[in-house]
Amino acid sequence: MSIWGVESLRKRKLRFAVIGLGKMGLVHASILNVIPDVELVALVDKSALMNRLYKIIFSSTGISVMSDFEKLSGLNLDAVYITTPISSHSFIARNLYKKAIVRNMFVEKTLASNYNQAKELCDFAKNFGSITMVGYMKRFSVTFRRAKELLAQESLGELHSFKAYAYSSDFLGLTKRSESSALRGGALRDIGCHVVDLALWLLGDLKVNDVLPNVTEIGSATSVSFTAKNSDGLEGRFDVSQCMLNYRMPEFGLVIEGSKGRIEVNDDKISLTLDNGNLTKKYKQDLSDNVDFFLGESEYFRENQHFVSSLLNNQTSEPNFESASRVDNVIDQVRNRSRLE
Numbered sequence: 440m441s442i443w444g445v446e447s448l449r450k451r452k453l454r455f456a457v458i459g460l461g462k463m464g465l466v467h468a469s470i471l472n473v474i475p476d477v478e479l480v481a482l483v484d485k486s487a488l489m490n491r492l493y494k495i496i497f498s499s500t501g502i503s504v505m506s507d508f509e510k511l512s513g514l515n516l517d518a519v520y521i522t523t524p525i526s527s528h529s530f531i532a533r534n535l536y537k538k539a540i541v542r543n544m545f546v547e548k549t550l551a552s553n554y555n556q557a558k559e560l561c562d563f564a565k566n567f568g569s570i571t572m573v574g575y576m577k578r579f580s581v582t583f584r585r586a587k588e589l590l591a592q593e594s595l596g597e598l599h600s601f602k603a604y605a606y607s608s609d610f611l612g613l614t615k616r617s618e619s620s621a622l623r624g625g626a627l628r629d630i631g632c633h634v635v636d637l638a639l640w641l642l643g644d645l646k647v648n649d650v651l652p653n654v655t656e657i658g659s660a661t662s663v664s665f666t667a668k669n670s671d672g673l674e675g676r677f678d679v680s681q682c683m684l685n686y687r688m689p690e691f692g693l694v695i696e697g698s699k700g701r702i703e704v705n706d707d708k709i710s711l712t713l714d715n716g717n718l719t720k721k722y723k724q725d726l727s728d729n730v731d732f733f734l735g736e737s738e739y740f741r742e743n744q745h746f747v748s749s750l751l752n753n754q755t756s757e758p759n760f761e762s763a764s765r766v767d768n769v770i771d772q773v774r775n776r777s778r779l780e
Contacts, residue, residue, distance in 0.1 A: 453750055454516050456481035456541075458508045458531060459523035460489055463547050463574070466735050467520050470743045473732045477747055480516070483508045511540050518543040518570075518750060525549055525628060529556040533563065542567040545746050547574040549632050550763040554771040557764035564760045572746045572756045573763035575636040577691055577706075579741035581726035583637055586693070586704040589711060590641055595697025601675035602694045603638050605630040606683040610661050625660040627770050631679035634691045636758060636766050638677070641693070643669045644765060647772035651676075665773050 455477055457468045464484070471477045481503040482493055493504045505511075508531055511519065519541045521531050529551045535541055544564075550573050551557040564571045577583055589595070607630055627635075639645060645667040652664070662680040692705035700713035710720040730740040749756035 452476055452478040453518065453747065454478050454480050454514065455518050455520065456483065456511050456514065456516055457520040457522060458483040458511075459521065459547075460484040460486075460493065461522065464520070464522035466739055467522060467545070467743060469734055470732060470740055471520075471747075474744065474747055476751060480514055481505065481511055483511065508535070509538060509540070511535075512538060516541040518545065518746070520544075521546045523547075526552055528552070529560060532560050536563040536567055543570045543750060545572045545574070546760075546763075548636075548763070549573075549628050549767055549770070550760060551767055554764065554767040557760070557767040561760045561764050569760075570746075570749050570753070570756055571760040572742070572749070573758050573760065574742065575633060575758045575763065575766070576736065576738035576742045577633050577637055578640055578758060579738040579745070580706060581723050581728045581737075582704050582706065582709045582721070583641075585709050585721065585726060586695075586702055587641055589702060589709075590695070594699065594711060594713075595695060595702060596699035597697060598642070598671075598673050599696045599698065601638070601642065601673065601696065602678075603634045603675060603692070604678045605634040605689065605691050606679075606686045607681045607689040608683055608686045609681040609689075611682050611684060625663075626679045626681045627663050627773060630681065630689050630691070631663065631677065632766050632770065633689075634677065634679070634693070635769050636763070637691065637693060638667075638675070639762070639765050639769070640758070641695070642673060642675075643671070645669055645769055647769060647776055648674070650773055650776045663773060663777075665776070667769070 453476055455471050457464050460482055468479060468482060472479050479502055482497070483505050484490060484493070485506050487506065490504055490506050497504055519535060521528055521544060523531060528546055532544055532546060535544065551560060648666040648668055650663065650665045661682050664676065664678045666674060666676050668674040690705055695702045700711060703710045708720060708722045710718065712718050728737050730737045732740050734740070746756050
C-alpha cells in the first residue's frame with residue numbers, strides 16, 4: 440500500500456521511524472516501542488560511532504539503523520519523528536515531503552528556526568494532507584490541563600493580566616555569551632518556547648509589545664524578558680532565563696489574574712485563589728498523573744499516545760504544525776523587536 444493510500448490503519452501496526460538519536464530521540468523511540476499499535480522499524484543518526492553502537496544494540500530486534508534519512512524511502516512508513524537539532528528540522532521535513540518518503544510527522548520543538556520556515560512546513564502539511572505534531576509536551580501536563588479547564592469555566596471572571604516564566608540553571612555563573620545555549624537555539628527556543636506555547640494555548644494569539652532589560656542577561660542567547668498582548672487586550676510579561684539560581688531542572692509557570700481571583704500554575708502544582716478567600720491547591724499527584732509507561736515525564740507518554748491515536752483515527756492532533764508555527768511567530772517578533780531597540 441502506498442503511504443498516500445486510505446487503507447484502514449487499524450488492520451496493522453503503524454510503522455514508525457525516528458530521525459536523531461540524542462536524548463529526545465531515545466525517549467520517543469523507547470515510548471513508541473511499548474505502544475501496542477506501533478512498530479518501530481528504523482532509527483536514523485548521522486554519527487558513525489552511534490550507528491555502530493545502535494546496530495549492535497538492535498541487531499536482534501529487526502529495527503534498521505541507518506545514517507541517511509533518505510534511506511527511509513520504500514519502508515512504507517506511517518510516520519516519522521524528527522528529533523534532530525532545531526536548525527535541521529526544516530531541511531529534513533521538507534525533503535521527506537518532496538521525496539514522498541512519509542507524510543505524517545512529529546517534530547520536536549521548535550518546529551523550525553524561524554516563522555518563514557515554519558509556515559513553509561505548514562503549507563507542505565496542508566498540501567499532503569498530513570497529520571502533524573510538535574513536541575510541546577507541557578500541554579499534556581495535568582496541572583496545565585487543569586488550568587485550561589478553570590479558564591474555560593471562567594473561574595477567574597474577566598482576565599486582567601498574566602505573568603509567564605521559564606527558568607533553568609543551565610548557564611548560571613557564565614560571564615560571557617554561551618555558545619552551548621546558542622547551539623540549542625538560545626533560551627527562548629530551548630525553554631521559553633514551552634511557556635510561549637502554553638500562553639498561546641491558554642490565552643489565545645499574542646502580539647509582542649516590548650523587549651525588556653533583563654538583569655540576569657549575559658547575552659541574548661541565555662535570557663530575555665518581553666511583554667505581549669492578546670486580541671482581547673489582555674497584557675502580560677514573559678521572563679525566560681537559563682541563568683537562574685536553584686533551578687537544576689527547568690521550570691515553567693504562569694500566574695493569571697482575573698476579576699474573581701488568581702491562578703498560579705507550574706509543572707508541579709496549581710492553585711486557585713478567589714477574592715472571597717477560598718483557596719484550592721492541587722499537586723500533580725492529586726490529579727491522576729498516571730501513565731502506562733513512565734520515562735522522563737508522564738507528559739511524554741501522553742503526547743506520543745495522542746499522536747498515535749490521531750493517526751489511527753485519522754484526526755487532527757494538537758499541537759500541530761499550524762499551532763506550533765505561532766510560537767515561531769512570537770519568537771521572531773521578540774527578535775525583530777530586539778534589533779529595533
